Amino acid sequence: MKDTKGITVKKEEDMPEWYGQVVLKSELADYAPLRGFMVIRPRGYALWESIRDFFDKLIKSNGVKNAYFPLLIPKSFFDKEAEHAEGFEPEVAWIEQEADSEERYAIRPTSETIMYDSYSRWIRSWRDLPLKINQWCNIVRWEVKDTKIFLRTREFLWQEGHCVYATEKECDQDARVILEYYRKVAEELLAVPVLTGKKTKAETFAGAVRSYAIEGFMPDGKALQMGTSHMLGQNFAKAFDINFLDENEKVSTPWQNSWGISTRLLGALVLTHGDDKGMVIPPSMAEEKVAIVPIFVKDDSVNEKTIAKAKEIASELKKYNPILDDRTEYSMGWKYNQYELLGVPLRMEIGPRDIENENVVLVRRDTGEKIVVKWLDLQDEVRRLLDVIQTNLFAKAKQVMESKKTYVSTWEDFLVADKEKKLILTPHCGIEECELSIKDETQGVTSRCIPFSDSKVTDEVCVKCGKKAAYKAYFSRQY
Amino acid sequence: MKDTKGITVKKEEDMPEWYGQVVLKSELADYAPLRGFMVIRPRGYALWESIRDFFDKLIKSNGVKNAYFPLLIPKSFFDKEAEHAEGFEPEVAWIEQEADSEERYAIRPTSETIMYDSYSRWIRSWRDLPLKINQWCNIVRWEVKDTKIFLRTREFLWQEGHCVYATEKECDQDARVILEYYRKVAEELLAVPVLTGKKTKAETFAGAVRSYAIEGFMPDGKALQMGTSHMLGQNFAKAFDINFLDENEKVSTPWQNSWGISTRLLGALVLTHGDDKGMVIPPSMAEEKVAIVPIFVKDDSVNEKTIAKAKEIASELKKYNPILDDRTEYSMGWKYNQYELLGVPLRMEIGPRDIENENVVLVRRDTGEKIVVKWLDLQDEVRRLLDVIQTNLFAKAKQVMESKKTYVSTWEDFLVADKEKKLILTPHCGIEECELSIKDETQGVTSRCIPFSDSKVTDEVCVKCGKKAAYKAYFSRQY
Numbered sequence: 016m017k018d019t020k021g022i023t024v025k026k027e028e029d030m031p032e033w034y035g036q037v038v039l040k041s042e043l044a045d046y047a048p049l050r051g052f053m054v055i056r057p058r059g060y061a062l063w064e065s066i067r068d069f070f071d072k073l074i075k076s077n078g079v080k081n082a083y084f085p086l087l088i089p090k091s092f093f094d095k096e097a098e099h100a101e102g103f104e105p106e107v108a109w110i111e112q113e114a115d116s117e118e119r120y121a122i123r124p125t126s127e128t129i130m131y132d133s134y135s136r137w138i139r140s141w142r143d144l145p146l147k148i149n150q151w152c153n154i155v156r157w158e159v160k161d162t163k164i165f166l167r168t169r170e171f172l173w174q175e176g177h178c179v180y181a182t183e184k185e186c187d188q189d190a191r192v193i194l195e196y197y198r199k200v201a202e203e204l205l206a207v208p209v210l211t212g213k214k215t216k217a218e219t220f221a222g223a224v225r226s227y228a229i230e231g232f233m234p235d236g237k238a239l240q241m242g243t244s245h246m247l248g249q250n251f252a253k254a255f256d257i258n259f260l261d262e263n264e265k266v267s268t269p270w271q272n273s274w275g276i277s278t279r280l281l282g283a284l285v286l287t288h289g290d291d292k293g294m295v296i297p298p299s300m301a302e303e304k305v306a307i308v309p310i311f312v313k314d315d316s317v318n319e320k321t322i323a324k325a326k327e328i329a330s331e332l333k334k335y336n337p338i339l340d341d342r343t344e345y346s347m348g349w350k351y352n353q354y355e356l357l358g359v360p361l362r363m364e365i366g367p368r369d370i371e372n373e374n375v376v377l378v379r380r381d382t383g384e385k386i387v388v389k390w391l392d393l394q395d396e397v398r399r400l401l402d403v404i405q406t407n408l409f410a411k412a413k414q415v416m417e418s419k420k421t422y423v424s425t426w427e428d429f430l431v432a433d434k435e436k437k438l439i440l441t442p443h444c445g446i447e448e449c450e451l452s453i454k455d456e457t458q459g460v461t462s463r464c465i466p467f468s469d470s471k472v473t474d475e476v477c478v479k480c481g482k483k484a485a486y487k488a489y490f491s492r493q494y
Numbered sequence: 495m496k497d498t499k500g501i502t503v504k505k506e507e508d509m510p511e512w513y514g515q516v517v518l519k520s521e522l523a524d525y526a527p528l529r530g531f532m533v534i535r536p537r538g539y540a541l542w543e544s545i546r547d548f549f550d551k552l553i554k555s556n557g558v559k560n561a562y563f564p565l566l567i568p569k570s571f572f573d574k575e576a577e578h579a580e581g582f583e584p585e586v587a588w589i590e591q592e593a594d595s596e597e598r599y600a601i602r603p604t605s606e607t608i609m610y611d612s613y614s615r616w617i618r619s620w621r622d623l624p625l626k627i628n629q630w631c632n633i634v635r636w637e638v639k640d641t642k643i644f645l646r647t648r649e650f651l652w653q654e655g656h657c658v659y660a661t662e663k664e665c666d667q668d669a670r671v672i673l674e675y676y677r678k679v680a681e682e683l684l685a686v687p688v689l690t691g692k693k694t695k696a697e698t699f700a701g702a703v704r705s706y707a708i709e710g711f712m713p714d715g716k717a718l719q720m721g722t723s724h725m726l727g728q729n730f731a732k733a734f735d736i737n738f739l740d741e742n743e744k745v746s747t748p749w750q751n752s753w754g755i756s757t758r759l760l761g762a763l764v765l766t767h768g769d770d771k772g773m774v775i776p777p778s779m780a781e782e783k784v785a786i787v788p789i790f791v792k793d794d795s796v797n798e799k800t801i802a803k804a805k806e807i808a809s810e811l812k813k814y815n816p817i818l819d820d821r822t823e824y825s826m827g828w829k830y831n832q833y834e835l836l837g838v839p840l841r842m843e844i845g846p847r848d849i850e851n852e853n854v855v856l857v858r859r860d861t862g863e864k865i866v867v868k869w870l871d872l873q874d875e876v877r878r879l880l881d882v883i884q885t886n887l888f889a890k891a892k893q894v895m896e897s898k899k900t901y902v903s904t905w906e907d908f909l910v911a912d913k914e915k916k917l918i919l920t921p922h923c924g925i926e927e928c929e930l931s932i933k934d935e936t937q938g939v940t941s942r943c944i945p946f947s948d949s950k951v952t953d954e955v956c957v958k959c960g961k962k963a964a965y966k967a968y969f970s971r972q973y
Contacts, residue, residue: 054564057559060561082533083542083651085531085533087634089527112588122565136524148536172562
């Protein structure tokens with residue numbers, strides 16, 4: 016941890032540079048020696064583990080089971096669902112090894128096809144449904160665009176859930192249940208507020224009937240898609256010959272959904288909460304929730320007492336997995352900066368005067384506020400402050416997002432709002448070509464989602480083409 | 495779960511066929527549509543998760559942190575450590591995509607090289623040591639031999655730990671600590687007894703100074719290497735330019751170890767505990783530890799009472815995650831067979847007569863023994879029986895392994911013992927060529943390990959060449 020210099024640029028002034036510095040200097044990740052790849056360092060991986068554990072519990076309570084399917088996918092599989100193949104082919108990495116046949120193998124850019132091939136053999140009757148399977152794995156998409164750690168990398172980690180149902184209703188309902196889990200991950204764990212809604216036709220997943228998404232809105236005025244849940248309808252079931260005998264012994268085609276979140280979420284976390292001092296980790300995700308820094312004086316016998324008390328406190332606060340930094344080769348100031356850079360939610364300072372007064376000083380990472388706390392109240396106060404920080408991080412981020420929302424009904428206002436980097440709610444005709452013309456003319460503004468609330472229209476007309484509006488949708492630039 | 499037919503061949507009569515049937519019919523895994531690959535189904539993956547959770551806790555208590563490094567490795571990296579490159583090159587899968595340069599990328603067959611490239615940038619001073627990092631990931635080795643689910647597949651899941659130390663002593667000690675963790679995984683979790691020892695020179699990992707291993711011995715008389723921990727010395731540190739400033743500001747070369755276990759362990763589990771009825775899951779690994787089967791009669795009102803009581807019991811035994819199978823479309827006999835096939839440790843039968851007597855019947859999966867248990871004693875008795883099953887599975891397997899051990903001192907006896915599929919302890923000169931000649935002449939017998947106990951020699955001579963023996967080592971055929 017030595018040698019670490021602080022963040023040298025302000026978040027407001029140069030967010031891309033600031034982002035890169037935080038990711039590297041807070042030791043979340045590092046560049047890999049392959050272009051577009053990343054090394055997720057222990058501090059970053061612990062955040063991913065916390066997402067995994069949180070979400071894994073939710074889906075298991077819903078009856079989803081984890082499994083693991085092959086890394087490589089035969090080309091012929093992709094080709095079975097035409098839209099899907101077209102959607103992924105440009106970014107697939109192929110391997111040189113070949114089977115006995117003419118087959119080519121791709122590193123999975125997503126696993127619908129290889130999983131559904133197995134499903135077609137496993138599913139025979141209504142008794143086998145619903146089949147709810149998820150896998151945690153790595154994915155490769157050979158992106159041509161500029162890559163950026165966590166946000167857009169050629170390899171990332173994710174989970175992909177793939178479920179099969181006897182009825183359309185169950186299938187769609189469960190896709191929505193998962194979206195609600197994603198909202199919980201974002202808002203309750205990461206403290207990142209999100210829009211929840213349906214994707215427009217133009218933004219629907221390749222091969223899906225309907226896509227739902229949670230969308231974050233970053234402080235630089237760009238949206239970040241944080242999770243998607245797709246109602247696949249019967250498209251893949253038909254392409255992969257998945258059938259079941261229903262209760263009346265009739266051969267039927269089942270319904271499917273698929274859903275995923277990835278290490279991209281860590282990018283949203285950094286962008287949303289990080290500040291000019293570095294990373295800020297929400298308490299519910301922080302592996303080490305408190306950093307205890309004893310304040311040393313010239314007299315070693317005094318220091319020994321300070322360390323002894325600090326150790327006692329560390330052991331009392333064990334459930335918060337505190338760091339006790341009693342190293343003498345680093346100054347207090349260096350340590351303060353270091354734990355701020357790393358984003359530890361609470362810092363505790365304890366020195367001779369605190370020992371005399373039977374208190375410690377707690378410093379909140381999110382606000383810098385200092386709170387003097389009596390030893391007797393420490394347990395309660397630490398718990399309370401961690402809750403307060405979690406709540407505050409979410410509230411602050413929510414306020415930023417709300418302040419960026421704007422409603423426009425004319426194309427002129429739309430263009431102004433885009434310049435002001437707003438999250439634009441606007442009526443739209445729902446026609447794919449019209450939406451694509453918005454993207455073309457603005458060089459990059461796309462729809463985020465048709466929100467579950469606020470999307471109803473009555474007499475409104477499309478902001479772009481003036482035809483009757485089908486819904487209100489959010490538009491913005493995006494990561 | 496319907497349609498499942500039982501195992502149609504006896505374990506003793508045709509173990510390879512039996513093994514394949516258990517893996518497939520107990521729903522642990524399935525063949526993938528790519529030769530040599532596997533699909534790990536939910537019941538198999540849950541076993542892997544139990545290994546992950548058990549081992550992850552152990553290494554975290556030792557200060558190891560999880561991280562994630564890229565799937566792809568530049569060819570130039572392999573080439574930096576000559577022995578290592580030579581060891582892996584034949585089984586590497588290359589991808590077609592190329593960087594800007596002449597570089598080729600391999601799917602990782604192991605990650606020493608890409609991790610140590612990062613380490614060379616992260617490690618600067620003694621303060622950065624020890625650096626203890628582990629990753630859970632997938633691995634591809636393009637095996638040419640016959641592949642077999644879990645035991646030898648082109649892709650498998652594993653963990654690989656890679657640690658760096660200031661001193662040789664710490665490094666070697668920790669490699670041994672990890673081996674002890676592996677022994678715990680094998681013996682305490684999987685209930686599979688293992689030999690622990692050092693690999694001979696001929697069997698040492700490509701690039702390591704010394705390899706330690708845990709070795710299981712399967713009931714068909716073949717050993718199975720279940721985990722290895724390598725003392726890498728300074729070979730990789732030198733090749734990858736990893737240096738640190740020691741406490742006296744002197745540039746020093748650190749010491750490294752690396753260690754791994756994989757989904758191969760699931761193969762050992764099946765081979766060791768499975769029987770003619772199917773899988774047998776040790777209670778400490780079983781996700782569902784009890785299968786409750788209500789016994790139905792013609793009178794539905796009686797059945798309702800049975801189901802009500804079964805539900806009450808299921809909820810009392812919640813911590814054992816019981817299956818309550820009250821489906822009416824399957825017969826009792828079918829259900830009994832099914833849960834035996836799946837390997838659930840305890841079956842509970844409860845019918846009208848049991849309700850009258852306020853008891854249930856518990857049936858042990860490992861022995862088939864039936865035990866009548868009063869409702870009042872149920873909690874205690876279930877806990878006790880699960881412990882007994884766990885202990886018994888290990889004891890039985892241990893007895894089998896011990897019965898296969900034999901000591902020989904002449905080449906003639908060695909050949910007889912090999913024919914009898916024994917686990918042969920014998921004095922050896924320690925010369926690599928001599929050991930290779932054993933492999934050649936027997937067409938496959940290799941050394942397993944120089945055990946930590948029983949390996950000392952005094953006047954013994956080498957079983958093969960007659961030179962002075964350096965140690966006693968175990969030899970056998972292997973998976």
